[in-house]
Every structure is written in C-alpha cells, then in structure tokens.
Amino acid sequence: MYASGRSKAYCPAGLRSWGSRWPRLAGELAAYQPHILCLQEVDHSRWLQDMQPWLQQHLGMTGLYWSRVYARNQGAREGIALCYSSSRFSLLQHSAVRFADHLPQAASPQQEAFWRRVGSFEEGALFALLRCTATGRLLCCGCTHLWYSPKDQDVKAGQAHVLCKCLSTWPIPGCGYSVSGVYSLLSSGRDYWLAQGFRGVEYPRNYEALARKLATPGSTIKVVAFGGSITQGLSVAFKRTWAHEVAGWLQDAFPSVKIKFINLARDATDVTPAAICWYQLMPNDADLVLVDYSLGGCGMLQCAGIATPLVGQYESFLRRAMRHAPGAAFLLLENFYFYEYTLQRWNHDAQRVASYNVPNPYYQTGGDMHEMLARRYRLPMVSAREGFYDLMYNDTAMMQELGVKRTDIMVDDKHPNPRGHIILGRGIVAWGLRRVLREELRAWADGGRQPTPLALPEPVSPLAAQEADADTFCAEGLAFQQQVVQSSVASQGWRLKDSAMVAEACAAARAEKQPVNCDKWGYYNHGYGKTLDFVVDTQNIRKAAGKLERRRLVVFFDRATAKNFRVGSSALAPAAWVQCVSGCECDAFELGGDGIHYPSETAYGSTTVTRHAQCTVRLTIRDKGPAGNDYFKVNGVAVVPVTGYANLTYIDGMAIEKEVMFVNRYKTPIRNSQLALSGRE
Numbered sequence: 001m002y003a004s005g006r007s008k009a010y011c012p013a014g015l016r017s018w019g020s021r022w023p024r025l026a027g028e029l030a031a032y033q034p035h036i037l038c039l040q041e042v043d044h045s046r047w048l049q050d051m052q053p054w055l056q057q058h059l060g061m062t063g064l065y066w067s068r069v070y071a072r073n074q075g076a077r078e079g080i081a082l083c084y085s086s087s088r089f090s091l092l093q094h095s096a097v098r099f100a101d102h103l104p105q106a107a108s109p110q111q112e113a114f115w116r117r118v119g120s121f122e123e124g125a126l127f128a129l130l131r132c133t134a135t136g137r138l139l140c141c142g143c144t145h146l147w148y149s150p151k152d153q154d155v156k157a158g159q160a161h162v163l164c165k166c167l168s169t170w171p172i173p174g175c176g177y178s179v180s181g182v183y184s185l186l187s188s189g190r191d192y193w194l195a196q197g198f199r200g201v202e203y204p205r206n207y208e209a210l211a212r213k214l215a216t217p218g219s220t221i222k223v224v225a226f227g228g229s230i231t232q233g234l235s236v237a238f239k240r241t242w243a244h245e246v247a248g249w250l251q252d253a254f255p256s257v258k259i260k261f262i263n264l265a266r267d268a269t270d271v272t273p274a275a276i277c278w279y280q281l282m283p284n285d286a287d288l289v290l291v292d293y294s295l296g297g298c299g300m301l302q303c304a305g306i307a308t309p310l311v312g313q314y315e316s317f318l319r320r321a322m323r324h325a326p327g328a329a330f331l332l333l334e335n336f337y338f339y340e341y342t343l344q345r346w347n348h349d350a351q352r353v354a355s356y357n358v359p360n361p362y363y364q365t366g367g368d369m370h371e372m373l374a375r376r377y378r379l380p381m382v383s384a385r386e387g388f389y390d391l392m393y394n395d396t397a398m399m400q401e402l403g404v405k406r407t408d409i410m411v412d413d414k415h416p417n418p419r420g421h422i423i424l425g426r427g428i429v430a431w432g433l434r435r436v437l438r439e440e441l442r443a444w445a446d447g448g449r450q451p452t453p454l455a456l457p458e459p460v461s462p463l464a465a466q467e468a469d470a471d472t473f474c475a476e477g478l479a480f481q482q483q484v485v486q487s488s489v490a491s492q493g494w495r496l497k498d499s500a501m502v503a504e505a506c507a508a509a510r511a512e513k514q515p516v517n518c519d520k521w522g523y524y525n526h527g528y529g530k531t532l533d534f535v536v537d538t539q540n541i542r543k544a545a546g547k548l549e550r551r552r553l554v555v556f557f558d559r560a561t562a563k564n565f566r567v568g569s570s571a572l573a574p575a576a577w578v579q580c581v582s583g584c585e586c587d588a589f590e591l592g593g594d595g596i597h598y599p600s601e602t603a604y605g606s607t608t609v610t611r612h613a614q615c616t617v618r619l620t621i622r623d624k625g626p627a628g629n630d631y632f633k634v635n636g637v638a639v640v641p642v643t644g645y646a647n648l649t650y651i652d653g654m655a656i657e658k659e660v661m662f663v664n665r666y667k668t669p670i671r672n673s674q675l676a677l678s679g680r681e
Contacts, residue, residue, distance in 0.1 A: 022050055030058060036130075037061060037083040040145035044077035055083055062086045066096040068122035082126045082143040089130040089139070092215045093256050098124040099162045105403055118158035121147050125163055129215070138215070138441060142167055193401060194431040197387025198380075199371055203452045204436055205322075205378045206329040210287055211440035217256035223247045224282040224328075226274050226317075227292030228600075229267035230335055230415055232518050233502070240418065241265075242333075243290050245425025246433070250288075253434075262286075264517040267501065268601035270297030270310055275317035276554060276638045277474035278517055279324055286325040290429075293317070294334040294366045295414055297599030301662070303366030307655035310599070311369045312463030318377060319456055319464065320471065326454065331436075332374050333429060334367035336360075336385035338392045338406070339413035359393045360413075376460055378452075382432040384424065462652035466642045471542050476556055476636030477521040483637055484523065485533040485616075492530045494523040499558055499633065520602070522558055522635035525621065530632075532619045538584055538639050539611040553580075553609040553617065554638040557591050559601050574632045575622040578605065584615035592632070593622070602635065609639070 003016040014020060029037070037059075042051065044067045055061040067079030084091070100119040106112035125144035132139065144163055146156045213219045225231050225243035233239035240248075247261035264281050266273070271293035282289070293314060297303070303310050322328070340357040347354040367383055374381040391398040395405045402423075409420030416424055443449045459465040475483045481496070488494070498519045500506055506519035523532060538551045555578055575593035580586040586609040592598075609615065621632045648656075 026054055035085045035088050036141060038143040039081040041078055042081045060086050064094055064126050064128060066124055066126050080126055080143050080145050082128055082141060084130055088133060090133060092129040092131055093254060094128040096126050097166050099159050102162050102166055118155055121155060123147055123159055138444060193387050194428060197383045197428055198432045198435060200380050201375060201378045203378060204380050206327055207436055207440045208449055209327060210329040211437050211444060214254045214257055219257045220260055221257055221287045222260050222283055223288045224262045224286045225265055225290040227265040228269055228296040231265035231292050232267045242421045242425035245422050246429050249426045249430045262515045266517050270600040271317050272313045273602055275313040276472050276640060277476045279317060279321045281517060282325060284325055286328040289328045289330045292333040292335060294370060295337055298366035302599055303369055305659050306369060306461050307659045312461040315373050315459055315461045315464035316467050330379040332370060332379055332381040334383040334385055336365055337414045362389060380432060380436050382429050387428060462648050462656060467640055470641040472638055472640045473541050474638040480636040483534040483536055488533040494525045494532055497524050520558060522633045524633035526631050528621055528630045530621045533616055534637055535614055535616050536637050536639055537613050538609050538615045539613045541641050550642045551609045551611055552606050552640040552642050553586055554604055554606040554640060556602060556604045556635040558633040558635055559598050559603040576632045577620045577622055579618055581618045582616035584612040585610045
C-alpha cells in the first residue's frame with residue numbers, strides 16, 4: 001500500500017509491486033527460521049491472501065493480526081501481526097488494544113488538548129501470553145507500531161506511555177479501567193494510594209495453583225464471596241457489588257477461562273454465622289474466596305483485641321473455610337466506616353460552644369486484627385482504610401488524586417454506590433490480585449516455586465483454639481424446618497417467613513438453582529408464652545475431633561425485623577427464653593431483650609450443652625417492654641464442638657478477661673463522654 005505511493009517514486013515501480021516484493025520478503029523470513037515474529041504495516045488483504053497461509057504452511061506459525069483504518073488512506077486497512085511457532089508455543093491468552101481507547105483522564109485543559117490529539121490517531125498493540133511446550137515456561141510478547149512521523153514526537157511519547165501502562169498489566173490484562181479516578185490514578189503512575197492499601201505476603205496460600213488454572217484455557221474458576229451488605233448489595237436486589245466487579249475483571253483479564261461467581265454474603269451480619277454455618281455452603285473445589293467481615297459487628301472497638309469473640313470467630317471462619325476448600329486461594333478485604341463524630345468545644349474567641357466534625361478514629365476497625373491473621377495464614381489482604389482514609393475526609397485531595405468526591409462514590413458512610421463498587425472491585429481489589437498473580441505467573445515462567453506447606457498453623461486467638469479443626473452442625477434458614485417439631489408449629493401458630501430486603505430476588509435465584517445466601521427464612525410468631533420445640537443431635541458431629549468433648553448450642557434469631565411487628569411504642573428488642581427440655585442438659589438463656597448487646601441483625605445466643613442424639617430444645621416468647629413486644633422470629637440452630645479443657649496460658653487468660661470487662665462496661669454505645677457529646681452514624 002505505502003510502497004506504491006508517490007513518496008517512494010525514487011524506486012522503480014516494478015520493484016515496488018507486490019508480485020516482486022513478496023517472494024523476496026518470504027525468502028528473508030524463511031532464512032531467519034523465527035520462533036516468534038512481529039510485523040508492522042501489514043496490508044490486511046495481503047495478510048489474508050498471502051502472508052498468513054504461507055507462514056502456516058512453510059514456517060508452522062500461527063498469527064494474530066490487528067488492523068487500523070485511516071481515512072487519509074481512503075479506508076485502506078493495515079496493521080500489525082504477532083506470529084509464533086505452533087510446535088514450540090501454545091497460546092494461553094491474547095489481547096488487542098487501541099491506544100485511543102485507553103487514554104488517561106486529563107487533569108488540566110492543556111492535558112485534555114494533548115490527549116485529544118493522541119486519541120485522533122489509530123495505533124495500537126497486540127499482546128500474547130505463550131507457554132513453551134518443552135519447558136512449560138511462560139512468555140509474554142507484545143507487538144506495536146507507534147506513529148512514525150518525526151514531526152509528532154509528542155504523539156509517539158503519549159502512545160508509548162499508554163503502551164507501557166497496558167503492558168504493565170500483563171500477563172493479567174485489564175488496562176481498560178472505565179472509572180474516572182482509578183484509571184487516572186493508574187495512568188498517571190501515582191499508584192501510591194493503591195499500593196498503600198495492599199498487604200501482600202510471601203508465598204501466598206494456593207495462589208500458584210490459582211495462577212496456573214487461570215492460565216489454562218478452558219478451565220472453570222469458582223470465585224466465592226463472603227461478607228455483609230457491602231458484598232451482598234444495599235437495599236437493591238442483586239445489585240453488582242465490588243465482588244461481582246472482581247469476578248468480572250477476572251473474566252476480562254482471562255477470557256480463555258470461565259469465571260463462575262457464587263455470592264454467599266448476607267446483609268447486616270457479622271462473621272459468626274459464616275464461621276458456624278455458611279462456610280459449608282461453598283463448594284469444596286472453590287478456587288478463590290473473597291472475604292469481607294471487617295465492618296459487621298466491629299464497631300465500638302469490638303474487634304480491637306485478639307481475644308474478642310468476633311476476632312475469634314473470624315479466625316475460626318478462616319480455618320474452617322480453608323479446610324472445607326483446601327485448594328482455594330483467599331483474598332481478605334478491609335472496608336471502613338467513614339463516618340464523622342460531631343464534637344463540641346468552648347471557643348474562647350467567640351465565647352460560645354462550637355461544633356465541629358472529626359473522622360472516625362483510624363483504629364476503629366477489625367482490620368488490624370484481621371491483618372495479623374492474614375499474615376499468620378499467608379493470605380493477601382486489601383484495605384480500603386489504609387488506601388483512602390486520608391482522602392475520604394478531604395474532598396479537595398480526593399478530587400485531585402482520583403478525580404471524584406466522596407459523594408460521587410458513596411451512598412452513605414460505609415456503602416459504595418455503583419461507581420464506588422467499581423472502584424473498589426476493579427480498582428483496589430483488582431490491583432492487589434494483579435500484584436499477587438503477576439508474581440506467581442512470573443515464578444511459574446521461571447520454573448515454578450517449591451511446594452509450600454498447606455497444613456494450618458496453631459490458632460492465634462485463644463477463643464478460636466477451643467473450636468479449631470472441627471466442623472459444626474448447622475440448620476439455618478430453610479434447613480431449620482428439618483429440626484423443628486411440626487406439632488409445636490401447628491399448635492402454637494408459628495409461620496415460616498423470609499424477612500430479607502431482597503427476598504423476592506433471592507427466591508427467584510433459588511428457584512433457578514443458583515447458590516444464594518441472602519434470604520432470611522425463619523419461624524415467627526406473636527404472643528407471650530408461645531413455644532417452639534426443635535430437636536438436634538448434639539452427639540454425632542461430622543469430622544469432630546475426638547478431643548473436642550463438649551458442645552455449644554447456638555440459636556440464631558432475627559433481631560431487626562421485629563421493628564416492623566412491635567406493639568405500641570416499645571423500643572426494646574424482642575426476647576425469648578431457650579432451655580433444654582429432653583434428652584440433654586444445658587443452662588437456660590435469654591435471646592434478645594435489653595441485657596445483651598447484639599452487633600448484627602442476624603443475632604445469636606449460646607450455651608454449653610451435653611451430648612445426646614435427640615436433644616429437644618424449647619424456645620418461649622417473653623414479653624419485654626412497657627408497651628408490649630411479643631413478637632419473635634427464630635432462624636436456626638447449630639452445634640459447635642469445643643474442647644473439654646482450656647489449654648490457655650496466663651497471658652491468654654488476661655486477654656480474655658480484659659475483653660470481658662470491656663464488653664461488660666460498654667454494652668451500649670457511649671454517646672455522652674468527655675470526647676464526643678454526640679455522634680453521627
């Protein structure tokens with residue numbers, strides 16, 4: 001195409017004809033006997049008619065081709081070709097990028113004019129990830145043709161900048177961040193904020209296996225998510241959350257595999273139900289598990305110590321999940337409650353009390369304890385708090401760094417909007433995943449790592465140590481029907497109900513055989529003195545170690561929905577009395593009421609119970625509150641094997657006692673203290 005133009009008139013026309021040039025080009029290529037070949041300015045029609053068939057027949061090469069179209073060339077198509085020896089390499093994945101589609105966001109009118117000029121050109125690049133059939137090592141190849149003209153060095157430099165950014169994401173593609181801010185952050189090279197939130201570990205558990213499977217065409221990758229409302233979605237049925245975006249990003253990054261996403265999150269819950277029940281819902285062959293339980297129940301310093309119940313349950317969840325899906329890689333996410341306290345202080349100049357806002361304290365999170373556990377179990381972690389704490393409370397800085405304000409990406413102090421979920425999933429979390437997987441793929445290309453131990457270390461939390469390495473029995477939600485004595489249901493008027501905000505969408509998904517965990521089925525009733533009996537086997541627990549001699553009976557109930565069924569003006573939580581009536585013995589205990597602080601809406605209470613194959617438990621509704629509040633809804637029952645002795649050191653005892661004293665002192669949030677006269681949540 002170009003050879004026939006007037007600019008090449010100095011060469012005889014006969015020598016410039018394709019019939020003359022192609023035999024000489026083919027001879028030159030045959031003399032090289034290349035294993036990998038990159039070509040530019042390849043005419044589209046010549047590629048299809050002559051070059052591609054010849055390369056396949058004579059050199060045994062498979063070719064990838066990408067063309068540009070220029071109006072100035074009367075629509076003629078020419079482009080670049082990346083070819084590889086079919087006998088030496090297999091293609092794992094490939095991608096073609098047009099530079100104009102991946103321009104960074106401009107921060108000034110001058111930059112906007114420059115990038116508009118760069119975007120008026122049609123150049124691009126081809127990337128390919130190859131595996132050597134002899135050694136199994138990986139090779140990442142790129143082929144491009146930047147704008148040629150020496151008069152437009154700025155355009156060439158801009159294209160080179162975009163090329164480097166796109167190439168830096170390989171062998172995990174994904175330079176096409178569509179969200180203003182994150183892509184600007186990456187494109188500008190200022191990835192400090194993303195790196196600040198990443199907590200990597202050496203030899204992360206099972207990531208080598210995950211990387212190999214992602215690089216194997218035709219594989220199915222099962223991604224499972226656990227968490228609360230941020231992971232499930234806020235008030236909107238099956239809205240795409242950060243976890244959906246992570247799964248979508250993986251699918252875009254590895255188009256030759258199939259990503260199967262399973263969302264087992266449930267709104268308004270802490271980690272305890274997941275540790276006792278929901279970990280059993282994920283498939284044993286899960287490949288990647290995303291975990292977000294840093295907010296649910298972790299307010300008011302309830303996750304600030306290693307001996308707190310919720311930190312113990314978090315570790316128990318990780319251990320049970322790792323045993324349940326032994327081949328899975330894990331990624332932990334720390335979200336943060338970005339609310340502000342309103343403080344009052346005497347202003348001497350104005351001679352009056354002035355109000356002002358301060359951020360939620362940096363340490364008010366479960367992330368610090370979770371990070372310690374992440375290091376213990378070699379699990380990478382990504383922290384929204386670490387990356388964006390200073391930006392979330394400073395719109396000027398956030399606009400400068402990300403191109404957005406807090407209100408542009410957040411629904412409230414903790415829930416992202418759709419744009420925020422994309423930033424969280426395809427930005428922060430994907431950045432961390434790309435970092436880990438890139439190292440694993442590089443190590444694989446260099447011959448692979450030495451096998452790393454998969455045996456679980458000893459627990460850190462003294463509370464988790466009492467439940468370690470033993471599965472539980474759980475009948476929660478719809479499964480609870482199997483344990484309930486139906487005669488008590490009929491005689492007392494109990495009814496089965498799903499009180500989830502997304503009940504309709506959950507039911508539709510379940511009807512389509514999709515694995516879901518967002519519904520909140522349970523038995524509910526009105527009336528002081530109404531009873532419900534259910535039977536559970538506290539003797540035979542699957543996979544319970546022999547040394548775990550005791551049992552803990554756990555009953556789940558729905559604390560939140562009672563708000564819609566209260567009588568009169570009572571503000572107290574509903575209450576019920578739980579006791580063992582046949583076959584087993586336990587200390588009776590109260591669920592609900594005003595004496596216990598429940599950190600999540602799927603609440604629970606527990607007691608020690610003796611072992612028996614037919615343990616009958618009775619729940620009785622109690623009347624709490626001056627205006628009457630006789631509604632109750634019970635969601636399920638579980639049995640947790642625990643050790644018959646406490647193998648605790650003196651330090652363990654101190655840690656547990658300290659947390660017990662703290663909880664007893666601060667059962668309810670303190671609104672009026674020396675530091676905060678009022679708080680906004």
